[in-house]
Amino acid sequence: MRDVAKTIGILGAGRVGTALARRAVAAGYEVRVATAKPVAEIALLLEIMAPGARADDAEAVVAGSDIVILALPLSKYRALRPELFAGKVVVDAMNYWAPTDGVIPEFEGAGSSSEVVQDHLAGARLVRSFNHMGYHEIDEAARPAGDPQRRALALAGDDGEARDLVAGFIDRIGFDPVDAGPLAASRGFATGGPIFGASLGRSEMRRRLQEAALAA
Ligand SMILES: NC(=O)c1ccc[n+]([C@@H]2O[C@H](COP(=O)([O-])OP(=O)(O)OC[C@H]3O[C@@H](n4cnc5c(N)ncnc54)[C@H](OP(=O)(O)O)[C@@H]3O)[C@@H](O)[C@H]2O)c1
Structure with a gap:
């Protein structure tokens, strides 16, 4: 886990995007x-929903961020x-x-939707995460490191350094990262899967993901 990212870019300013912001x-x-809206319109929304976050166009957001989060409807990928x-994480x-x-x-x-997104963004260092947690829990369930109630967030991706960077981000915003390994392992994060929507600590999440991997 490397906590070296300084700038976070988010595409999407809906429920998930503003909670992460x-x-x-x-x-x-x-x-x-x-x-997809004009910058001035996003700026107004952010003043209310995520004060301190800055609106920009997608090109500038992606180019200027150490980590870029996709929080838009998948139908728009x-x-x-x-x-x-x-080359971006x-x-x-x-x-x-x-x-x-x-x-x-x-x-x-049968694969993970992230494998399709990785094929589309072929040069990106893609990591799947946050998809198995409800948007309101991103605000409500965050806890400092060491808190016994701290929840786990799974991540998977084919680039180990990218996973490390994202794990550092997850930790800093209030969750225990659980590195599940390659992107194919994110099949276990899907809607209706063993960790989706579940409130789990690190060891139980690891156990469920290992079980899912063995069953695959
Ligand atoms: N809701 C949850 O609890 C939850 C939890 C985990 C994961 N997710 C996933 O996270 C994603 C976002 O969910 P949400 O509930 O936050 O959706 P949402 O509230 O409908 O927000 C979607 C956002 O994406 C923006 N958007 C649309 N097209 C875009 C584009 N081409 N480029 C950049 N932004 C674009 C929309 O803004 P404009 O239309 O104004 O451009 C809007 O701000 C979905 O894929 C969802 O499956 C949701």
Whole structure:
């Protein structure tokens, strides 16, 4: 775990995006947020929902951030321009949920939706995390390190250094990171899976993920 990131970029200023922006500002990061809307409109929203976070366009947010978090509807993933993300550490917090996203054939398979996103953003160092926790818990369940009530957050990705960097971020905003290994392991984080929506500490989360990996 390496706590060396200084700037956090977030694409999406809805429930998850603003909750992560609030936690990141509180933890001392420089935070920039973009959506598909004009910058002035996002700035007004952030004044209320995530004071201290700065609005910008997507290109500047991605280029200027040590970690970029994808907190937009998965149905919009093709709007992300792969060339912007080459070499960047990118956290995929998105879930596939057909009742809201509509049926998207590439997400109907057995793999993790993040494997499809990684294929699209081929040059990105993608890490899946945050997707298994409800947005309100990002605010409410955060605790300092060592607190017996501290909850675990799983992460997975094919780049070990990227996982370390994201683990440092997770720890600093108030959760125990659980490194599940390669991106394929994030199949165990999916909607309806063994950790989705569950309030777990580190050891129980590790146990459930190992069990899921053995069963796969
Ligand atoms: N809600 C939860 O508890 C929860 C928990 C874990 C994970 N997730 C996942 O996290 C993602 C976001 O969920 P949410 O509940 O926060 O959704 P939401 O409240 O609907 O917010 C979505 C945000 O994405 C923005 N957006 C749309 N198109 C965009 C684009 N091309 N580039 C950048 N931003 C764009 C929207 O802004 P504009 O339309 O104004 O551009 C909006 O700010 C989803 O994939 C969801 O499955 C949700």
